[in-house]
Amino acid sequence: MKYKKIKIALCVSMVGLSMLDSSAFRLFAHTNNMAPNAALMQLQDSLMADSTLVQVAFRKVRKKDLMGEVQAIDFAKLLQKNYTTYSLDNLDALISGYNGNIWGSGGHLVLVDGFPRDANNVMPTEIEQISVLKGANAIALYGSRAAKGVIYITTKRGKSGDQRIDIRANAGVNTPISYPKYLGSAEYMTLYNEARRNDGLPNLYSDESIYHHAAGLNPYRYPNVDYYSSDYIKNSYNRYDATAEVSGGSERTQYYTNFGFWSAGSLLNFGEAVDNNTSNRFNMRGNINVQLNSIISLNVDAAASFYTSKGVNADYWGAAATGRPHRFSPLVPIDMIEESDENSWIYVNNSNFLVDGKYLLGGSQLDQTNAFANIYAGGNSRHMNRQFQFNTGLDFDLSSVLEGLTFETAMAIDYQNQYNQSYNNSYAIYQAAWNNYDGRDQISNLTKYGDDRISGVQNIGGSAYRQTLGFTGQLNYSRTYDDQHHVSAILLANAFQIGQSQQYHKQSNANLGLHLGYNYANKYYIDFSAALPHSAKLPPAKRKAVSPTLSMAWRLSEEDFMKDNSIFNNLRLMASAGVVNTDLDIQDYYLYQGYYTFNNAAWYSWRDGQLVHTFDRFRGENMDMRYPQRREISFGIEAGMYNNLVTFNASYFYNQMHGMLVQPSTLYPMYFMSYWPNYSDMPFVNFNVDERQGVDFGVNVNKSYTNSFFSLGMTGLYYDTKALKRDELYENAYQNRTNKPLDAIWGLQSQGFYSDQADVDNAALSTFGEIKPGDIKYIDQNGDGTIDTRDEVYLGRGGWAGAPFSLGFNLTAKWKNLTFFAVATGRYGAYAMKNSSYFWMDGEDKYSILARDRWTEETKETATYPRLTTAISDNNFRSSDFWMYKTNRFDLSKVQITYDFPKSILGNGIVRELGAYVNGFNLMTFAKEKETMQLTVGGAPQTRFFNFGVKALF
Numbered sequence: 007m008k009y010k011k012i013k014i015a016l017c018v019s020m021v022g023l024s025m026l027d028s029s030a031f032r033l034f035a036h037t038n039n040m041a042p043n044a045a046l047m048q049l050q051d052s053l054m055a056d057s058t059l060v061q062v063a064f065r066k067v068r069k070k071d072l073m074g075e076v077q078a079i080d081f082a083k084l085l086q087k088n089y090t091t092y093s094l095d096n097l098d099a100l101i102s103g104y105n106g107n108i109w110g111s112g113g114h115l116v117l118v119d120g121f122p123r124d125a126n127n128v129m130p131t132e133i134e135q136i137s138v139l140k141g142a143n144a145i146a147l148y149g150s151r152a153a154k155g156v157i158y159i160t161t162k163r164g165k166s167g168d169q170r171i172d173i174r175a176n177a178g179v180n181t182p183i184s185y186p187k188y189l190g191s192a193e194y195m196t197l198y199n200e201a202r203r204n205d206g207l208p209n210l211y212s213d214e215s216i217y218h219h220a221a222g223l224n225p226y227r228y229p230n231v232d233y234y235s236s237d238y239i240k241n242s243y244n245r246y247d248a249t250a251e252v253s254g255g256s257e258r259t260q261y262y263t264n265f266g267f268w269s270a271g272s273l274l275n276f277g278e279a280v281d282n283n284t285s286n287r288f289n290m291r292g293n294i295n296v297q298l299n300s301i302i303s304l305n306v307d308a309a310a311s312f313y314t315s316k317g318v319n320a321d322y323w324g325a326a327a328t329g330r331p332h333r334f335s336p337l338v339p340i341d342m343i344e345e346s347d348e349n350s351w352i353y354v355n356n357s358n359f360l361v362d363g364k365y366l367l368g369g370s371q372l373d374q375t376n377a378f379a380n381i382y383a384g385g386n387s388r389h390m391n392r393q394f395q396f397n398t399g400l401d402f403d404l405s406s407v408l409e410g411l412t413f414e415t416a417m418a419i420d421y422q423n424q425y426n427q428s429y430n431n432s433y434a435i436y437q438a439a440w441n442n443y444d445g446r447d448q449i450s451n452l453t454k455y456g457d458d459r460i461s462g463v464q465n466i467g468g469s470a471y472r473q474t475l476g477f478t479g480q481l482n483y484s485r486t487y488d489d490q491h492h493v494s495a496i497l498l499a500n501a502f503q504i505g506q507s508q509q510y511h512k513q514s515n516a517n518l519g520l521h522l523g524y525n526y527a528n529k530y531y532i533d534f535s536a537a538l539p540h541s542a543k544l545p546p547a548k549r550k551a552v553s554p555t556l557s558m559a560w561r562l563s564e565e566d567f568m569k570d571n572s573i574f575n576n577l578r579l580m581a582s583a584g585v586v587n588t589d590l591d592i593q594d595y596y597l598y599q600g601y602y603t604f605n606n607a608a609w610y611s612w613r614d615g616q617l618v619h620t621f622d623r624f625r626g627e628n629m630d631m632r633y634p635q636r637r638e639i640s641f642g643i644e645a646g647m648y649n650n651l652v653t654f655n656a657s658y659f660y661n662q663m664h665g666m667l668v669q670p671s672t673l674y675p676m677y678f679m680s681y682w683p684n685y686s687d688m689p690f691v692n693f694n695v696d697e698r699q700g701v702d703f704g705v706n707v708n709k710s711y712t713n714s715f716f717s718l719g720m721t722g723l724y725y726d727t728k729a730l731k732r733d734e735l736y737e738n739a740y741q742n743r744t745n746k747p748l749d750a751i752w753g754l755q756s757q758g759f760y761s762d763q764a765d766v767d768n769a770a771l772s773t774f775g776e777i778k779p780g781d782i783k784y785i786d787q788n789g790d791g792t793i794d795t796r797d798e799v800y801l802g803r804g805g806w807a808g809a810p811f812s813l814g815f816n817l818t819a820k821w822k823n824l825t826f827f828a829v830a831t832g833r834y835g836a837y838a839m840k841n842s843s844y845f846w847m848d849g850e851d852k853y854s855i856l857a858r859d860r861w862t863e864e865t866k867e868t869a870t871y872p873r874l875t876t877a878i879s880d881n882n883f884r885s886s887d888f889w890m891y892k893t894n895r896f897d898l899s900k901v902q903i904t905y906d907f908p909k910s911i912l913g914n915g916i917v918r919e920l921g922a923y924v925n926g927f928n929l930m931t932f933a934k935e936k937e938t939m940q941l942t943v944g945g946a947p948q949t950r951f952f953n954f955g956v957k958a959l960f
Contacts, residue, residue, distance in 0.1 A: 060135070062074070062139065062144060063145065074144030076144045077101045077138050078137040079101060088900070091130070093130055094157070098812060099719075099830070101136075101704070103702035109140055110808060121474065121502060123474070125157070128159055128161065129289055132309075133161060135159075138156075138157055140155055141584075141657075141659070142555045142636060145586065147519040162262050163295060164293065164295065166256055166257050172250070174955065176245075176955035177954055184947065186943055188854050189858075190220075191332035195210075198853075204873050204875055215228070226339055230331050231335070238322075240274075240275040249267075250265045264292075269285065270285045278383075278386050279381050282318055283316060283318060286314050287312065289312075290309065292309075303400070303403075308396050315388070324945075327842075327944040337361060340366060341364065349452070353436065357458060366436045371455065385430045387426055391423075391424040398417055401414050415478065416476075419473075419474070419476075425467070426465075427465070427466060429462070429464060431460050432459040433458050434457050436454055436455075439451040472505070473504070473505045474502060474503070476502035477499075478499070482495070490526060490527045492523075492524070492525035492526075494521070494524075500515075501517070519536065520537075521533070521534070531561075532559075533557040538552055539551065539553065542595065544592075551632065553584070555583065560579050562577045574646065575648070578643070578645070580644070582638075584637075585638075586635065588635070591663070603624060624684070624686050625688060626687040628689035631667070637661060640657055641658045650708065651708065660697075663695065664692075665694075667690045667694075670688070699725065704719065716818070718817050727749065728748070729744055730745070751803070754784040757785055759872065759873075760779045760780065760783050761866060762779050774884065775881050779873070781872055782882050784797060802837035816828070824905050825903070829899045829901075832895070838893050846879075894934065897931050898930040907919075919957075919958065924955075926950065928950045929950060
């Protein structure tokens with residue numbers, strides 16, 4: 007049996023997949039107990055997967071020969087079963103080691119066709135492949151700005167052959183998952199009275215007033231405004247998109263073009279928001295390859311996107327989080343104005359903003375501008391964003407000089423500008439004075455605040471621009487000797503510069519690079535990559551440094567002792583190490599220089615007589631400042647088992663960000679700094695060290711049957727971080743940041759509520775304002791009898807760079823022409839704080855339903871929320887474990903069902919392929935704190951998205 011399998015593999019490698027005879031496939035099928043068609047599919051997929059070219063740093067390599075911890079997905083193929091609206095959507099469920107960041111390091115570099123660009127400006131239909139470069143060896147050639155990983159997006163290109171036209175159209179609906187829940191007017195007023203009594207103050211609202219607000223008989227006089235009601239919010243809003251792709255060409259010239267459009271609505275459903283709350287985007291891309299002659303080939307790529315967002319001159323969602331329900335009625339009904347109230351009728355007859363011919367704009371002396379009036383009458387705005395991208399390259403085949411020698415050069419010019427257009431109107435609001443005749447409420451008088459003015463003048467503001475210039479030149483050598491020795495080399499110069507409005511210094515990356523690679527018989531691999539970056543953030547003598555990296559691999563499955571095994575058809579071990587110099591974490595320029603500032607009134611003067619002009623010193627000089635370094639080692643394994651029925655990969659990584667900049671007060675005597683006069687001689691030095699280590703893995707099971715296919719993939723990442731070295735000097739060791747996670751949450755430890763005044767008197771003295779029964783009680787960690795910031799301790803990991811442990815699952819099940827695809831993700835091990843205005847309520851804040859669980863004398867045994875107060879509750883509302891919660895969650899992120907119409911139905915007409923699909927996004931979440939994590943306060947709600955689409959090939 008082993009001999010037969012080897013024979014087939016040799017046959018494939020010698021004559022190619024298209025030349026295999028039927029007897030070979032029958033032999034393969036019989037050997038693996040499979041139907042011939044299924045055997046053909048599995049063998050094709052296996053061979054194509056091995057030979058697929060993957061984009062890595064400045065070159066493409068076969069997938070089976072990847073080095074330096076790189077993974078990639080065929081995005082164009084994935085899109086056939088996985089419609090998505092964002093280029094990096096669900097990438098964590100498809101590629102191991104990525105959970106929104108790469109190996110737990112925030113700030114990775116996104117490259118599109120080799121140059122830094124926005125991932126959200128590339129539409130999914132434009133993408134051919136996405137590569138994630140994780141290890142130091144993989145990213146070294148990109149220099150300083152790539153030190154935290156690289157995501158490389160490769161756009162589609164044309165292929166020689168008949169012209170093909172791909173059309174895709176989608177129509178979907180977004181539905182809100184949840185809204186914040188706030189108290190109505192009567193309940194709010196009742197609890198606000200209680201808060202005043204807790205503060206020793208009398209009630210503000212009478213029982214009669216509360217009753218009328220509760221009864222709801224006249225919501226204009228006794229308003230109970232629900233910002234999330236159907237009066238103002240729709241149940242859903244639509245999203246549409248359409249894309250046309252045209253590609254083809256000859257052996258000499260190939261072209262690819264993409265035209266796309268999408269439009270999305272809004273949940274707001276009143277006033278000017280009805281017609282002015284939409285977003286539209288039109289995009290174009292054209293990629294052309296031309297073989298100018300036998301030596302020179304040319305590519306020219308251009309892309310443009312035009313984004314327009316129409317809106318209203320109001321932050322409605324922000325107002326929804328703060329506007330108390332009883333304050334005012336958004337509208338004043340004119341049919342309730344007394345006929346004898348001539349002054350009020352004059353207001354009505356002269357108003358420019360009579361809503362539906364029935365209402366004046368409502369408000370109060372304290373609410374002369376408000377979100378409702380702004381949306382009805384404040385005007386509208388339009389945000390414009392334009393992006394233009396152009397890159398071109400020349401490739402020279404220098405094989406006439408030396409076989410295997412080529413030269414490539416590429417240049418990019420990108421420009422983005424954005425600005426706002428708005429029409430801003432002034433308006434009057436009206437506060438009604440009410441009376442009641444014979445049980446009927448009427449408006450006896452209106453008080454007017456402001457005036458109606460429709461300017462008709464267009465205002466332009468918020469202008470910003472960004473320009474990117476990029477250049478790459480590289481000399482390549484790639485050659486195989488005696489069919490065994492594969493040699494590759496690259497010598498390159500790479501640079502890009504990004505200039506933005508209101509930033510004096512441009513963001514720059516410039517480096518030289520060297521790659522040397524050797525592969526013996528696809529069995530033994532060694533790869534050396536190094537860069538020489540340049541940074542203007544460092545002193546002149548320290549602006550260059552060498553970043554060397556080395557990666558090695560051994561394919562055990564090609565060894566003689568593995569030839570007869572019945573399990574592994576591929577098994578490779580990898581190891582990598584390197585140092586990458588980076589200025590990513592250097593926050594500003596000239597930090598190496600001493601810094602003085604001018605001051606009109608200070609302690610010392612540079613002249614005799616009256617002290618008029620002085621200078622303060624803020625830091626010392628350090629001309630030995632150097633690059634922080636990413637120092638890393640990693641080990642990896644990849645395997646294919648049972649003819650790639652099961653494939654898996656795993657990596658262990660350990661890295662340090664070494665020598666990060668701080669002004670270290672612990673290294674210098676105290677007289678190096680004083681607070682008055684303002685003086686510091688402390689320089690920035692390379693001191694802090696961050697540590698990250700972890701494992702990532704990916705497992706795939708693929709099985710083909712006669713008319714069906716099944717695939718299950720799982721990805722995972724677990725990582726740990728540590729502040730290995732810190733400049734710190736805390737009085738108590740438990741507050742040291744050293745050896746704690748980088749995303750540590752620090753705060754107080756609570757021990758319930760103060761039960762009574764005696765408990766307050768006998769407890770440690772709090773320095774956070776006045777304390778009363780019902781406030782949160784904290785542990786005095788250092789036993790000094792005082793509760794202050796010195797009692798803050800480590801509480802848990804915050805997960806700002808992603809949860810410590812993440813999982814991703816993707817499932818594909820295909821039966822004949824029907825395909826089922828699903829994605830799920832899990833996040834575990836991180837914590838977060840409930841610290842928005844929805845949870846922290848004091849003073850004049852709006853009350854959420856959490857206030858129902860407040861502490862009172864009657865509920866002291868069951869209360870889960872502190873006492874209410876109209877003062878500032880500095881004691882209760884601060885970082886502590888009382889407000890902390892686990893963010894563990896499992897999400898069913900996406901499900902899609904696709905049907906591809908068989909060729910027998912389409913016939914030989916103009917439509918060569920036709921498919922339809924339905925899908926849903928953000929479908930289900932399983933978590934203890936699901937309501938908290940799905941809650942958005944002060945912004946538009948999270949939504950589920952349901953979509954129907956069609957795709958066709960002409």
